[in-house]
Amino acid sequence: LQMAQSLKSESIKTSPIDGQKAGTSGLRKPTKVFTSENYLENFIQATLSALGDSLVGSKLVLGGDGRYFCDVAAGRIVEICAGNGVSEVFVGQNGILSTPTVSCVIRKRQLTGGIVLTASHNPGGPDNDFGVKFKPNGGPAPESFTDKIYANTRSIAEYRVAKGASVDLSKLGRTEFTVDGKPFVVEVGKPRSAYVTSEIVIDSVADYEELMSSIFDFDRLREFIAGGTGCSPTHCMGVMGPYVKRLLCQRLGVPESQAVNCVPLPDFGGGHPDPNLTYAAELVNAMRSGSYDLGLAFDGDGDRNMILGKSGFFVTPCDSLAVLAANLECIPYFKRTGVNGFARSMPTSGAVDLVAKRLGLKCYETESFGTGSDHIREKDGLWAALAWLSVLADKRASVEDIVKAHWAEFGRNFYT
Structure with a gap:
């Protein structure tokens, strides 16, 4: 157990970036596009904002296929979730979760949805592809939801973040934060449902x-x-x-x-x-x-x-x-x-x-x-x-x- 750290969320100014229209399989682009300034941040903020009234207090799962940029992206996404009032983020150990496992965790733990970092069967690496897809109920996002994301990407002016609200995803343990005076817990290990606000890193394979x-x-x-x-x-x-x-x-x-x-x-x-x-x-x-x-x-x-x-x-x-x-x-x-x-x-x-x-x-x-x-x-x-x-x-x-x-x-x- 690590001592609680007090963090404040902040708004970072940004502007719309063309071409962020996702399909049922998410948004896939060259890795160099995703690593460009604010590209990932804009899309994640647009995705979270698409949740509307269910965003604050929501519970999400986050994981990916381990391709290049997954680890860095996972850390940034956790901080953006913390800045947007998400109550719990379940993260696969080392940031790794298969797409079926994300769906499994959503259904088992009755979560709001999940973020998957993958370009599926496209090659990975700095000169290949990266991708992000959101699963609002465990299945592929319906067109009505991806339309909301796209609309948000075209009007975005800022994204919210709580810098420092992430941990080493390879290590088991629990870290407590407060974000804007509210508790935010990061745990690598088995989730504890008693936590009001938490980021929980789970065994990548156990639930599946x-x-x-x-x-x-x-x-x-x-x-x-x-x-x-x-x-x-x-x-x-x-x-x-x-x-x-x-x-x-x-x-x-x-x-x-x-x-x-x-x-x-x-x-x-x-x-x-x-x-x-x-x-x-x-x-x-x-x-x-x-x-x-x-x-x-x-x-x-x-x-x-x-x-x-x-x-x-x-x-x-x-x-x-x-x-x-x-x-x-x-x-x-x-x-x-x-x-x-x-x-x-x-x-x-x-x-x-x-x-x-x-x-x-x-x-x-x-x-x-x-x-x-x-x-x-x-x-x-x-x-x-x-x-x-x-x-x-x-x-x-x-x-x-x-x-x-x-x-x-x-x-x-x-x-x-």
Whole structure:
């Protein structure tokens, strides 16, 4: 425990900066744009102001994929939150949280929203890209909210900040502040709900691990892997290393030597954080050797994935969604809750529509591409991987055989 520090908020004059119009996936720009004077500050102030009457006393979560500028940006954002009367900011240890975890924390702790520092599958580094997105309820921001942000960026004249209201995010502990005479607590560790105003740094993986443990049968999956299933070198980028090590390696028994790129790096080690056959060539080549039964790849912020079978059999994202939809009874969560329907993005094939029709369920169209479920309001790459493991453990068949059996039953969809 550190002694309370007394801080005062202040207003910093600024002026509108062109081009700060965010989409559902946030605002993505070259890193050098985000690091220019007042660019980040303007956008964060515009975002917070879009919360309107719910801003003062709000509770937010903050984290990113570990790309270049994430650590500096997180510190600045905390100070801006403190200056705007936000009551609590939950921050991932070292400023790292996957996009699915941000959604998980929002729902679990009933927060107002979350700020994610990521440019998703775009490369990171000082000469590449940075991004910020806001999740008002755990899911992507609706257009009505991003329109408010954009309007604010065009009329902004100042941003508010409480300089000094940040701590070393790598260290566990608690630091108390007062901001304009009101308490503001910074804690690295488990949150304490009794604090009226606080910034809390949480274990980057813990809440997400707890949620996954409630969805999947980890004991069964561990037994399945121990029985000889060769889970390939898992190709990670950005934030996903700590999640893969905790869940796949420590909880399920996948050897850590088979988890590749597990240390978050500012430039992703020079790689491209998009999980596809081109950018995950190292994984593809390892799978083509025939030594492994399942190959997994994830993008920089953890909401996208790629599934490969033995000898490099590629499961298209469209087929992956459809196969999982047809086999949700293999997952304990859906045995308890049932399935209410399915959804796919506009460019996704109609493979899942065929499953929905067979099961008598509705299929909806969304804007964003990826695989996930109603456990959070977001795409979730590691959830998809665990879902595939659950199907494999239940069917005791190869990835290729499962996909081909699906085609035989439902038909195969192609792009033309």
